[in-house]
Amino acid sequence: MLKIENLQARIEEKEILKGINLEIKPGEIHAIMGPNGSGKSTLASVLAGREDYEVTGGSVDFLGKDLLEMSPEDRAKEGLFLAFQYPVEIPGVSTTNFIKTAVNEKRKYLGQEPLDAAQFLKTMKEKMKLVEIDQSLLSRSLNEGFSGGEKKRNEIFQMAMLEPKLAILDETDSGLDIDALRIVANGVNQLRSKDNAFLVVTHYQRLLDYIVPDFVHVLYKGRIVRSGTKELALELEEKGYDFIKAELEKETV
């Protein structure tokens, strides 16, 4: 589904991604962990098409297409979804209208009829239940005045509405209490199928108790320095990131 080869990116002359290799197959859940500042959000942003980052090398293949050649909006319509670490507040834009527009733009792109008001409402009701989100939130301006948890839940709700093939969750767990965490994880687990995949970026192992990954990667200073199964996450939790740093230093000596 997604094949990243030797991906390098920088922002304002600063090298951040220094050669990322990662392959994700349909049905898989991958977790990326790593200390703050290691480049996790940068990777997520580069995949979603944020123009502030300059890709200086490597390639990304998404479902047989050159992802890096596509506009952010086309990436989304092809089935990529990024749940933002910091969802943006947009006053004056109704959450419901925004989601309806997004859903119908994607349908148009895929050659499908737009959803009419009734169909849209029905789908919305279903998905609202899935992520336990309240109607009152959706009739407000997009993310405006939402609490941290509400913003994250809104991201998962949008994901549920857009049914992406590959969803990248950037620290969707940070700032969530255990109930919210469970709800988010529950949403992901219910949306999970053999045809889609998830890339879960997290700083803590906690989320992985609820969303069980097939693979865990450790990103450090712009490189994936370890890959393994979910046991790697447990080991990290136990020993902390310092142990990776120490090991890496030993290796480079």
Next chain:
Amino acid sequence: MEVINNLTKAFASQENPSSPLHEFQSDNWKTFAGLGLPAIKHEEWKYTRIRNAYADNLVIATDAQLSAATLSAHQLPGTDHANRIVFLNGRYQAGLSSFQDDSASLVVKPLETAAGDEDAEFVNLHLGHSQKYHPDGINALNAAFAAGGVYIRVNKGKSLNQPVVIYHFTDSSNGYAFSQPRILVNAAEASAASIMETYVNIGGGESLTNEVIEICAAQDAVLHYVKIQNEGAKSSHSGTTHIRQLGKCLTHAVTLTLSGKLVRNNLNMVMEAEHGESHMYGLYLLNGDTLADNHTIVDNAMPHCFSNELYKGILDEQSTGVFNGKIFVRKDAQKTNAYQSNKNILLGDHASANTKPQLEIFADDVKCSHGCTIGKLDEDALFYLKARGISEQKAKALLLHAFAIDILDQIQHEAIREYADKLISERLSFDF
């Protein structure tokens, strides 16, 4: 200058010594003759070369004919039942005007008539008050031609069922046409009214409007005012909306500027009574070579008044937005609350915005705030929308519409609000 000669001739030909406005008009003509047209060296006219609009080929339009078909073609949607006041080439057209509210609530007559009947005292007291705030040549020039104006009275204790929509037609089919509408409004004690103005250039040529509307709101009155400017790129405009609060009351103004060549709006809220409340909102959505200059004044003379002001600009291509917001708090006006904000989004690389708040505060116990921003569209918001599959063009339209909506929301009349929203949505290619 040929234009001055033409104006002089036009003034002389309409002089009528038996008119009750004669003295007012000729005094003002003398003032105009002394001051001339404002030049950009005047601080107040720094960005707006209004002199250029007074070109030698300006035709002081004489009454043309306006067909019923033209009139109805330009009627604002949803206002079939509104009170309608029609001006043509700056002169009130009683025959084309029509009223839904009865005369117990609403009285409309030529200003010249009002100056000689039971309303004479009011006219003498209030006509020309705006000159105190705008002692310039063009205010005087308008006053010199005041006989073509209209007087509007909303009677004591009466709430109008329908808005008063004022249509200003300028017929430019015979050349560069000049209109000078004059309006005096008497919103009596505990009355409620909504007044709207809109401008239409018919004939396809160039036009210039130089307007003065003076509104007096008495104790407990509620007055809503909306000005919609969308005359097209060949039309210039300078207009003063002077609102005077005579007693504790609520006055509320919304100014929308969507097109024009050179546009200057003066809006004054003169708060002469305690506990007055005023609101001023504006949106200028410009493209091409349009320059729109909004000068506002809030004058607090008495304590415990509240004013809120928000002007927003979206400037595309090489358009220019100018905002100047003065707030005076006189020494007796303790406990004044005055808020002002001006926000601009520059879309075009050659667009520009000039914004200047001017607070002059002579009382010590007041709350005043002002702020202004000039920026681009929020890149983070744009990316967020695009990352959900919304095209760049649609995402921009969505954000700009969201930016504009809180001004549009201030228009109380639903049909007019929807009409304004439609105009703006079309301009932004916003179709959600």
